Amino acid sequence: MIQEITFTEKKATRDGFGEGLLEAGKRNPEVVALCADLIGSLKMQHFIKEFPDRFFQVGIAEANMMGIAAGLAIGGKIPFTGTFANFSTGRVYDQIRQSIAYSHKNVKICASHAGLTLGEDGATHQILEDLGMMKMLPGMTVINPCDYNQTKAATIAIANHKGPVYLRFGRPSWPVFMPADQEFEIGKAITLAKGNDISIFATGHMVWQSVEAAKILDKEGISVELINIHTIKPLDEQAVLSSVAKTKCALTAEEHQVNGGLGESIASLLSRNNPAPVEIVAVNDSFGESGKPDQLLDKYGLGVADIVAAARRALARK
Amino acid sequence: MTETTKLKNIASQVRRDIIRQTHAVSSGHPGGSLGCTDFLTAMYFHIMDHNPDFKMEGKNEDVFFLSNGHISPVFYSVLARSGYFPIEELATFRKLNSRLQGHPATHEKLPGIRVASGSLGQGISVALGTALSKRLYKDDKFVYVLTGDGELQEGQVWEAIMFAAHHKVTNMIAIVDWNGQQIDGPNDEVMSLGDLPGKWESFGWNVLTMDGHNFEDIISTMQTAKEKSVEGKPVVVLMKTDMGKGVDFMEGTHAWHGKAPNDEQKEIALAQLEETLGDY
Numbered sequence: 001m002i003q004e005i006t007f008t009e010k011k012a013t014r015d016g017f018g019e020g021l022l023e024a025g026k027r028n029p030e031v032v033a034l035c036a037d038l039i040g041s042l043k044m045q046h047f048i049k050e051f052p053d054r055f056f057q058v059g060i061a062e063a064n065m066m067g068i069a070a071g072l073a074i075g076g077k078i079p080f081t082g083t084f085a086n087f088s089t090g091r092v093y094d095q096i097r098q099s100i101a102y103s104h105k106n107v108k109i110c111a112s113h114a115g116l117t118l119g120e121d122g123a124t125h126q127i128l129e130d131l132g133m134m135k136m137l138p139g140m141t142v143i144n145p146c147d148y149n150q151t152k153a154a155t156i157a158i159a160n161h162k163g164p165v166y167l168r169f170g171r172p173s174w175p176v177f178m179p180a181d182q183e184f185e186i187g188k189a190i191t192l193a194k195g196n197d198i199s200i201f202a203t204g205h206m207v208w209q210s211v212e213a214a215k216i217l218d219k220e221g222i223s224v225e226l227i228n229i230h231t232i233k234p235l236d237e238q239a240v241l242s243s244v245a246k247t248k249c250a251l252t253a254e255e256h257q258v259n260g261g262l263g264e265s266i267a268s269l270l271s272r273n274n275p276a277p278v279e280i281v282a283v284n285d286s287f288g289e290s291g292k293p294d295q296l297l298d299k300y301g302l303g304v305a306d307i308v309a310a311a312r313r314a315l316a317r318k
Numbered sequence: 319m320t321e322t323t324k325l326k327n328i329a330s331q332v333r334r335d336i337i338r339q340t341h342a343v344s345s346g347h348p349g350g351s352l353g354c355t356d357f358l359t360a361m362y363f364h365i366m367d368h369n370p371d372f373k374m375e376g377k378n379e380d381v382f383f384l385s386n387g388h389i390s391p392v393f394y395s396v397l398a399r400s401g402y403f404p405i406e407e408l409a410t411f412r413k414l415n416s417r418l419q420g421h422p423a424t425h426e427k428l429p430g431i432r433v434a435s436g437s438l439g440q441g442i443s444v445a446l447g448t449a450l451s452k453r454l455y456k457d458d459k460f461v462y463v464l465t466g467d468g469e470l471q472e473g474q475v476w477e478a479i480m481f482a483a484h485h486k487v488t489n490m491i492a493i494v495d496w497n498g499q500q501i502d503g504p505n506d507e508v509m510s511l512g513d514l515p516g517k518w519e520s521f522g523w524n525v526l527t528m529d530g531h532n533f534e535d536i537i538s539t540m541q542t543a544k545e546k547s548v549e550g551k552p553v554v555v556l557m558k559t560d561m562g563k564g565v566d567f568m569e570g571t572h573a574w575h576g577k578a579p580n581d582e583q584k585e586i587a588l589a590q591l592e593e594t595l596g597d598y
């Protein structure tokens with residue numbers, strides 16, 4: 001039941017990455033890590049302390065980092081690169097495209113500080129286009145976990161997946177509501193609450209926003225099916241189609257541009273298979289700005305109230 | 319037959335392969351390919367300890383990366399002639415459904431290729447990564463990477479050069495095809511490289527130069543490069559070459575950077591290159 005989903009503490013998803021990287025390193029001696037002068041921000045110090053010889057500081061040189069990672073993968077290692085999402089994608093898109101994606105290298109591109117919730121640093125760093133860029137690359141797996149526990153589990157899981165992965169997470173402390181000991185299955189959506197009136201597909205930080213929105217809708221007697229889409233690509237098409245076959249309308253929520261995001265993937269899937277009303281809660285063709293995470297989510301249409309309003313629109317279109 | 323004569327014979331056939339590959343599809347890059355023929359022939363037929371029974375990881379063997387991927391005709395020829403794939407497959411160069419893409423790629427699983435190249439400036443970074451993996455595996459074989467000189471205008475190259483010195487990556491040797499030419503003209507007109515040896519030295523590298531058309535010099539300089547690595551600095555070999563070497567009307571000009579010979583030009587070129595190992 002949606003009202004039963006609660007959290008006991010707040011922790012950053014990037015902390016989940018740091019803990020997950022350490023664990024992945026313990027489980028698999030081939031795991032190595034690289035960082036472009038952001039060890040503290042990415043919480044990579046735990047791995048470095050345990051495995052100093054398996055870590056490479058590359059300095060502020062992200063293009064070189066992606067190439068080195070590709071070369072390490074050629075030699076048989078499983079490299080995890082760490083920097084902000086902006087510098088993990090847009091700045092190095094050609095390096096990822098040629099040396100990693102097209103060359104099918106087993107590189108894990110780990111990207112923190114994605115989206116508006118980066119906060120005060122402003123739009124230069126608040127990348128809202130990364131999911132789109134990465135999902136367009138053939139063979140790239142794209143993952144956007146929702147909380148500390150899920151990010152830790154995802155980090156451990158991608159070490160066992162052969163092929164390039166983009167793992168996106170964020171800066172702020174955020175509610176921890178997923179189980180600590182979960183198995184993370186790439187490409188397998190997680191249904192957080194079953195419902196009959198509307199399907200909400202959310203990813204990343206917007207999953208918790210959607211939990212709160214679903215609680216409000218539930219109190220109004222609207223039965224929400226809430227699904228956590230932690231893997232943007234490959235999309236769990238069966239989960240989407242079977243849910244919407246039941247609810248007959250959908251809402252998507254993501255900390256990303258409308259263009260190129262999860263909403264587009266789901267709208268495209270539904271239009272090809274089972275056309276239904278879809279409302280997309282995402283940033284509408286705009287850059288962000290400085291501010292606090294909650295203020296920014298509200299200003300750019302990603303607040304809880306925005307999800308509730310979008311749900312009502314979707315329901316009205318059925 | 320002396321070793322040098324053997325290598326000269328192979329190089330003549332490789333140059334024929336380059337002319338015939340590019341002529342057949344009226345595209346490709348013969349100029350730089352001809353200029354690097356002697357070097358790649360020496361590498362694959364004398365210098366490197368490598369295994370044509372191709373394994374991607376390249377453990378316990380020397381590994382070569384081609385950063386300036388547009389000179390794929392020479393790369394494909396030496397790979398085929400050293401046994402990585404059938405020589406007849408050179409006839410598929412740049413054609414539909416071929417493993418011999420315009421620029422080298424792993425996507426079609428052509429043996430001998432470990433990473434795609436073509437978008438310039440990425441090869442030294444990739445070679446560094448593989449060199450680091452060899453270091454972690456305590457594998458004492460070498461990683462070699464060839465880059466163009468115009469390619470050094472890419473900023474990523476200098477990121478990689480800085481990294482190699484800082485992390486003392488001495489099991490990787492970089493070679494620059496220093497022909498002084500790029501698509502739009504001589505380097506000095508397009509974007510001067512300035513004091514190229516001084517640039518590498520100031521970044522903390524040992525710098526060697528060699529004549530890329532003299533097999534004795536190539537072999538001895540590459541041996542020196544390996545020996546120099548014990549000094550704790552990465553080593554670069556600035557290799558003087560002539561673009562278009564071996565075909566008189568293609569030599570010393572950027573005009574044949576990305577232009578294939580027509581029927582008549584092909585015949586003139588082939589008449590200058592002895593068929594030593596048999597055409598495909």
